[in-house]
Each structure stands twice: as C-alpha cells, then as structure tokens.
Amino acid sequence: MTTVQTKQEISETNRRRYEELRAAGQDVTPMGLPEATALDGAPIAPETVISREQVPAGWYATVRLRRGEALRIVEDTGHSSVSLIGWREEDTSERINCADTVKVQWSAAISKGRVILSDMGRVLLSLVEDTSGAHDLLVGGSTPASTLAAYGATSRNTHENFLSAAAKIGLGLRDIPPCVTFFAPVSLDPKGRFLWNSGRKRSGDFVELRAEMNLVLVLSNCAHPLDPARPAASGPITLVRHRAPPPAQDDPRRTTSAEIIRAFEFTDRLYA
Amino acid sequence: MTSPAAPLSTQIIPDAVYSHDIPAERPWSRVLRQGQTLRIIDSEGQQAVDALLYCADNPAERYSAQDTLRVQGSAYVDLGTRLISNKGRVMARVTADTCGQHDTSAGCCSCESNAARFGEATKYQHACRENFILELSKHGLTKRDIVANLNFFMSVPIEPSGAFTVVDGISAPGNYVDITVDMDVLFVISNCPQINNPCNDFNPTPIRVIIWNPREM
Numbered sequence: 001m002t003t004v005q006t007k008q009e010i011s012e013t014n015r016r017r018y019e020e021l022r023a024a025g026q027d028v029t030p031m032g033l034p035e036a037t038a039l040d041g042a043p044i045a046p047e048t049v050i051s052r053e054q055v056p057a058g059w060y061a062t063v064r065l066r067r068g069e070a071l072r073i074v075e076d077t078g079h080s081s082v083s084l085i086g087w088r089e090e091d092t093s094e095r096i097n098c099a100d101t102v103k104v105q106w107s108a109a110i111s112k113g114r115v116i117l118s119d120m121g122r123v124l125l126s127l128v129e130d131t132s133g134a135h136d137l138l139v140g141g142s143t144p145a146s147t148l149a150a151y152g153a154t155s156r157n158t159h160e161n162f163l164s165a166a167a168k169i170g171l172g173l174r175d176i177p178p179c180v181t182f183f184a185p186v187s188l189d190p191k192g193r194f195l196w197n198s199g200r201k202r203s204g205d206f207v208e209l210r211a212e213m214n215l216v217l218v219l220s221n222c223a224h225p226l227d228p229a230r231p232a233a234s235g236p237i238t239l240v241r242h243r244a245p246p247p248a249q250d251d252p253r254r255t256t257s258a259e260i261i262r263a264f265e266f267t268d269r270l271y272a
Numbered sequence: 273m274t275s276p277a278a279p280l281s282t283q284i285i286p287d288a289v290y291s292h293d294i295p296a297e298r299p300w301s302r303v304l305r306q307g308q309t310l311r312i313i314d315s316e317g318q319q320a321v322d323a324l325l326y327c328a329d330n331p332a333e334r335y336s337a338q339d340t341l342r343v344q345g346s347a348y349v350d351l352g353t354r355l356i357s358n359k360g361r362v363m364a365r366v367t368a369d370t371c372g373q374h375d376t377s378a379g380c381c382s383c384e385s386n387a388a389r390f391g392e393a394t395k396y397q398h399a400c401r402e403n404f405i406l407e408l409s410k411h412g413l414t415k416r417d418i419v420a421n422l423n424f425f426m427s428v429p430i431e432p433s434g435a436f437t438v439v440d441g442i443s444a445p446g447n448y449v450d451i452t453v454d455m456d457v458l459f460v461i462s463n464c465p466q467i468n469n470p471c472n473d474f475n476p477t478p479i480r481v482i483i484w485n486p487r488e489m
Binding site for chain 1: 332333336337338339341342345346347348358360377378379380382384385386387388389390391392414415416417418419420430431432433434435436437438467468469470473474475
C-alpha cells in the first residue's frame with residue numbers, strides 16, 4: 001500500500017530532518033573534531049616531498065595537485081595571510097565554494113578535520129593538519145581599493161594576484177570565486193561586526209590541505225584587509241607539495257558528519 | 273491565510289514603471305537603469321529571494337559578497353548596505369527595508385549541495401542554481417558567472433563561535449526591500465524553491481517586483 005504525503009506532512013518531515021541534521025552538525029560534530037596540530041607536529045617524510053618553494057610577500061603561486069597529494073602552507077613569520085582559490089583541473093567551472101563550505105558544515109569557522117567544498121557537492125580539499133584554526137571565509141582578500149584605503153597607496157593585492165594567476169591558465173575575472181584566507185583570525189561580535197584577533201597569529205603556523213580531486217590552486221600571500229598592522233603585515237610563506245599519507249584516525253574522511261560523508265562519496269565517484 | 277499584495281504597486285508607488293509577480297520557485301531578470309529602484313515584496317512572508325547583480329555593460333564585473341561585507345565591516349545586509357562589485361565599485365544601495373535582516377554568505381541552493389546536505393533523493397528537486405543557469409542563459413552567461421549571491425528575507429545568524437544556521441525567516445507578508453542602482457545593472461532573481469530548510473517555511477510562495485524611476489531633481 002502506498003501512502004501519499006500531504007504538503008503539510010512533507011513540510012513537517014523536512015523540518016524534523018533539518019533539526020536533526022542541525023543538532024548533529026552543531027552539537028555533535030564539533031566535539032569529535034581533532035585537536036589542532038602542534039607547531040612541531042606532523043613532520044613530512046622527506047621521500048614524499050614533490051616540490052618546495054617560498055613565495056615572497058605580496059606575490060602568488062599556482063600549484064597543481066593530483067588527487068591524494070597534499071600541500072602544506074607554512075606562515076614563516078607569523079605576519080602574513082594566505083588567500084586561496086582553486087578549480088577542478090578537468091572542468092574549471094567546478095571550483096571552490098565558500099558558501100557551500102560553511103552551509104554544509106554548519107560553521108563559518110574551519111579547522112583541522114574540516115573540508116573545503118566545490119560548488120558540485122564534492123570535496124575539493126581536506127584540512128588534514130592545522131596549527132591555527134583561525135581562517136576567514138566571509139571577508140575575502142585584499143583589493144586595489146582596500147590597500148589604498150588602508151595604506152594610502154595601492155599596493156600588491158590578492159584581487160590582482162588572482163587575476164594574473166588566472167590569466168596564465170586561460171581563465172579570467174569570471175572564473176574567480178570568493179576565497180578562503182588562512183591565518184586570518186576574523187570573528188564576529190554578537191551584532192555581526194567583524195573582529196581581528198591578532199593574538200591568534202604565530203610564526204610557523206601551518207595548514208595542510210589534501211586534494212580530493214585533481215586541482216589547480218592559486219595562493220596569494222598578502223595581508224588580510226582587516227589586519228590592522230601598518231605598514232602592511234608581510235612575510236614569506238613556504239609551500240611544500242608532497243604525497244599525502246593514508247587517512248589517519250582523525251582524518252576528515254573518518255570524523256565528520258553525514259553531509260561530508262556523502263560529499264566524499266560523490267567525489268570518489270568521479271574517479272571510480 | 274494571507275492574501276497576495278495585489279493592489280500594492282499602484283497604491284503605494286504611483287510612478288511605478290514596471291510590476292510583476294514572480295511565481296513560486298521561478299526565476300526573473302531585468303536590466304535596471306542607473307537611478308532606478310527595484311522593490312522586492314515578500315508577498316506572503318518568509319520567502320527567501322536569491323539575487324545576483326551584473327554590470328550591464330560588462331557582466332564580468334558583478335556583485336561580490338566578500339567585497340560588500342569587507343567594505344561594510346559586518347556580516348548582514350540591511351538598510352544602507354552598499355552592494356559592491358568585484359572591481360570595488362558601488363553597484364547599488366539598500367534604500368528601504370521593512371524586514372531588517374538579509375544574508376549574503378549562504379549562497380544559493382543547488383541540486384548537488386542539496387544531495388550532500390539532505391540526502392541523495394533531494395538531488396532531483398528544483399533549486400536556485402537551476403533557476404540562475406536558465407535565467408543567465410538569456411544573457412549569454414553560464415554557471416561560471418554564478419557567484420555568492422544575496423539572499424533577501426533569509427535569516428542566517430552567524431554566532432561568535434562561527435556556528436552558521438539557516439533559521440525561520442522573519443519577514444511578514446508584504447515586507448519589502450528597495451534596491452536603488454548606481455549603474456546600469458542586470459538584476460537576476462531566483463524565487464527560492466528550497467523545501468529542505470526553513471528559509472521558505474518549507475513552502476515556497478510568490479513574490480512581487482516593482483520598478484520606478486528616480487524623481488526629477
């Protein structure tokens with residue numbers, strides 16, 4: 001016997017599911033997230049290193065990662081911030097999506113154990129190591145206007161870095177989505193105003209991102225627009241591309257929510 | 273049961289040049305000329321309205337949620353918010369608002385993100401991104417051109433901890449928001465079809481758009 005649900009019943013069923021997912025995503029998942037990586041933790045086995053480069057203050061790097069490779073981003077001086085965008089190599093219309101990343105994980109704060117999603121319900125990157133946990137997905141990178149307002153003159157900035165990097169792989173302004181900025185301790189007060197928490201920046205902080213699909217990433221090493229330091233905070237960053245170890249017990253593949261388990265399934269199907 | 277806002281346009285805005293009811297779950301677009309004002313009326317209340325803006329002369333320049341929030345210094349859209357492009361220009365301003373809270377961080381729903389959020393069965397439900405793709409195709413634009421959008425009448429509080437939740441909308445029947453454009457703007461709307469979270473009270477409903485010209489100086 002089939003039963004036909006009324007509109008009211010569907011609405012009640014969907015509300016109940018939403019509340020269950022919310023409770024799981026906001027009350028349960030955060031308790032299972034791993035501790036931050038120690039500053040001297042998670043050494044990279046030398047034989048797994050594919051390449052290493054240092055990016056000077058104000059500049060950018062384009063990095064291609066194969067699925068299963070990882071990129072460690074080290075904030076050498078504790079002064080800079082690193083903005084990131086990225087596309088799926090085989091189809092650049094699929095790209096980083098900050099809105100889905102925060103919405104699907106029920107959190108605008110990402111840290112070790114979280115993921116960064118594409119716009120196709122798939123996992124772009126996993127945050128497998130993170131000493132900082134202070135990253136921004138809401139405010140974005142610096143621009144010509146923001147540097148002019150902050151420093152009295154237009155200086156190198158993330159918007160123009162992204163444009164230059166995109167142009168060199170055949171992409172343009174239309175392909176540049178909102179970015180994630182690492183080592184950018186932005187939080188909100190109860191009224192929704194953005195705050196900058198300088199105390200959460202340390203020399204040697206690093207994140208490690210594992211590629212869950214074949215990717216082209218662009219990283220811009222510029223001061224975050226909310227960073228109050230004058231003159232602009234700046235310092236080099238180091239990028240280490242390496243073959244990622246197998247997923248650990250506290251890996252995002254094992255620890256996160258029903259939503260992210262599904263997102264990993266959808267991603268794996270691309271390469272099945 | 274609330275009644276649709278049928279006579280509102282002519283009674284409240286005698287110099288309206290355009291009025292249209294967008295059915296539940298449907299898209300809409302129109303080029304607004306510099307100085308014109310678009311009123312979006314949440315006719316029956318608690319209805320999320322997803323919106324994207326493009327510079328009519330060069331659509332590669334478009335609304336940027338992150339630039340808008342950076343310039344404003346806070347996370348929600350309300351009266352006085354300047355809508356900033358990805359080239360740092362003011363595209364439009366919120367010039368009236370009877371609702372009081374709108375989102376621009378949660379993006380639009382898509383078949384693919386719904387499948388991850390709510391289970392694979394929901395992949396085959398209509399979504400805002402389907403609307404945006406179809407409506408943008410009329411203007412030579414594609415999925416590439418969909419960026420983080422505005423969500424009028426959608427309540428998405430972000431806690432100091434970062435906790436991020438779509439909650440029940442606070443807009444009452446007839447609440448409206450006015451957007452006055454500072455340049456010629458292609459304005460694209462998806463009247464959100466989402467039935468898996470509270471943004472539409474699990475029941476998508478029609479909205480009304482009204483456009484009027486600037487008053488003579």
